[in-house]
Structure formats: structure tokens, C-alpha cells
Amino acid sequence: MEEQWRRYYEGKPELLRYGTPEIHCGRTLCEIRMLAYSVPEKADWLALLSGSGANPMPKEGIPNGVDLIQDNGVTAVAAYIRYRR
Secondary structure (H helix, E strand, C coil): CHHHHHHHHHCCHHHHCCCCCEEEECCCEEEEEEEEECCCCCCCHHHHHHCCCCCCCCCCCEEEEEEEEEECCEEEEEEEEECCC
């Protein structure tokens, strides 16, 4: 599953201009973490992380939340995608 997410994000330059996501998947949960730099304060993270891209988004995942921490122009992002197995 991690490789599918990597390919998906490779086709999203609007996200990659802020940083490179790290993807970690277990049996039922994928965590997407990223340190983003110089992001507008009101960035639409849902659109950046899951909107359409050049490569297809992995299917069957259920968004389970996004956590954000912003400090001095750096945003720490963690998104969680749950899968039924």
C-alpha cells in the first residue's frame, strides 16, 4: 500500500512544492506524515492530500483524520487512512 501512496503523491506537484510526504502503512492503517515549509496559513490540506492527481489515489481507504501543528512557517501534518481487511 505504501508504494501506491508514493506513486499517487509523485503526481501531485501542488503538494510536493511544500515537502515530501512519508508514508507508513500497517494492516489496517496508513499514516502520511510531512513537514511542510512556507505553506499558506489557510491551506486546504484535505484537497492537497486527497484531491485529484496525475496518478490514481489508492482506493478503499476511509479518511480517519488530519492533525496539523504550525510554527514559524513550518507545518507538521499527519493524515490517517483506515482500511478494512
